[in-house]
Each structure stands twice: as structure tokens, then as C-alpha cells.
Amino acid sequence: MGIYSERIFPWLVDRALDKPAIDERRARLVGNASGDVLEIGFGTGATLPFYDRTRVRSLSVVEPSAGMNRHARARIEQSGWKVRLDALAGEYLPYEDNSFDCVVSSLTLCTVTNPAQVLKEVWRVLRPGGALRFLEHVASDDPARRKWQDRLNPVQQVVGVGCNLNRDTVAAIRAAGFILDPVNQQIEPSFPLAAYLPIVEGVAYKPPA
Numbered sequence: 001m002g003i004y005s006e007r008i009f010p011w012l013v014d015r016a017l018d019k020p021a022i023d024e025r026r027a028r029l030v031g032n033a034s035g036d037v038l039e040i041g042f043g044t045g046a047t048l049p050f051y052d053r054t055r056v057r058s059l060s061v062v063e064p065s066a067g068m069n070r071h072a073r074a075r076i077e078q079s080g081w082k083v084r085l086d087a088l089a090g091e092y093l094p095y096e097d098n099s100f101d102c103v104v105s106s107l108t109l110c111t112v113t114n115p116a117q118v119l120k121e122v123w124r125v126l127r128p129g130g131a132l133r134f135l136e137h138v139a140s141d142d143p144a145r146r147k148w149q150d151r152l153n154p155v156q157q158v159v160g161v162g163c164n165l166n167r168d169t170v171a172a173i174r175a176a177g178f179i180l181d182p183v184n185q186q187i188e189p190s191f192p193l194a195a196y197l198p199i200v201e202g203v204a205y206k207p208p209a
């Protein structure tokens with residue numbers, strides 16, 4: 001792995017996303033997570049301070065990047081919380097079927113290699129009635145912006161270490177079988193290149209058995 005992806009990028013992501021408005025979104029994303037919780041693409045662990053420990057019975061996280069995991073392990077240690085960290089990708093999860101009440105994805109489905117496979121695994125490990133809580137940047141529903149997202153995507157994949165500007169993540173979540181209310185795109189002005197990174201936040205459910 002290169003110095004950029006393993007050393008510089010984790011630092012860059014932390015700095016770029018260290019903004020009060022993004023903290024607010026992270027707090028909304030994970031503050032209501034409860035029961036046995038799994039976070040995919042944990043990165044440097046920036047969501048950790050926003051979990052409500054009185055609601056979470058267990059927290060497991062997966063993250064394939066060694067550079068990200070170095071930061072994440074330090075954060076976990078500082079927190080004094082017992083968190084299971086598996087250094088692997090979300091496409092094949094090492095957990096039993098129906099093991100979690102909640103799965104969290106924070107700016108991860110833009111980057112995973114195979115979103116449909118990750119969502120299939122998320123579905124498998126969620127208990128019936130369980131929730132996928134997500135905060136993601138997605139393909140714009142404005143055609144002019146979308147055209148620019150397509151043009152800029154090859155650059156973003158390099159700069160963002162596999163990140164894509166133009167994924168229709170909400171459609172992918174629905175295609176995986178989840179129940180999801182309509183989701184509105186928002187522009188988050190704190191984001192670099194905000195106009196090309198429309199944000200969606202939501203909770204998608206695996207139907208009860």
C-alpha cells in the first residue's frame with residue numbers, strides 16, 4: 001500500500017471532515033444506534049465519540065485500511081470502550097446471520113469495491129426489523145451536476161482512494177431489499193467540493209420476520 005493511501009489519506013479525511021456541521025450529522029447518524037451495532041468502513045473512528053453507550057450493547061467495526069486502523073485503534077483505546085475491530089472489507093463479513101440490530105455506514109458506500117455485495121452482507125447480518133443507518137454522498141439528481149460528477153470521478157477515485165462521486169446509493173439500498181422512506185439530497189457547505197457531494201441521511205429497515 002502506498003504512502004498516500006496509508007499515511008496521508010487517513011490524516012486528510014480526518015482534517016477535511018473535522019467540522020461542527022459534520023459532527024452534527026455524525027451525532028444524528030449514530031446517536032440513536034442501539035443494541036448490537038456494526039459499523040462498516042470505520043475509517044479513523046471519527047463516529048466513535050457520538051455513540052450513546054447506554055444504548056449500545058456491543059460495537060463491532062470493519063475497516064480494511066491498515067492506515068485508517070492505526071488511528072482507529074488509538075481512538076478505541078483512548079475511549080476505554082470495548083470495540084471489536086476486524087481489519088477487513090465489508091463484502092464478506094465474518095459474522096453469523098441475524099447478529100446485529102443496527103448497521104452504520106458513514107461515507108463508506110461511495111468507496112467500497114462492490115456496493116451490492118456489501119449491502120447483501122449487511123442484510124444477512126441484520127436481524128429482521130434491524131436498521132441500516134447511513135450518511136453518504138451520492139450521484140446528484142441535478143443533471144448538470146451529475147455530468148460534472150461523471151467527468152471528475154476518475155480524479156476523485158485517485159484523490160479519494162477509491163471514492164466515487166456518482167453512485168446512486170439510495171437506489172442500491174432499495175435494490176438490496178431494504179424499506180426506506182423517500183430521501184432528500186442536501187448540500188453540506190462544510191464539504192470540500194460541496195456542490196458535487198450531495199449528502200443523503202437515512203434509516204433503511206430489513207422487514208420484520
Ligand SMILES: C[S@@+](CC[C@H](N)C(=O)[O-])C[C@H]1O[C@@H](n2cnc3c(N)ncnc32)[C@H](O)[C@@H]1O
Pocket residue numbers: 013017040041042043044045046047062063064065068088089090091105106107108111112113114162163
Ligand atoms: C471516506 S472514508 C470514511 C471513513 C469513516 N466512515 C468516516 O465517516 O470518516 C471511506 C472508508 O471506507 C473504507 N473502505 C474502502 N473499501 C471498503 C470496503 N470494501 N469495505 C469496507 N470499508 C471500505 C476506507 O478504507 C475508508 O476508511
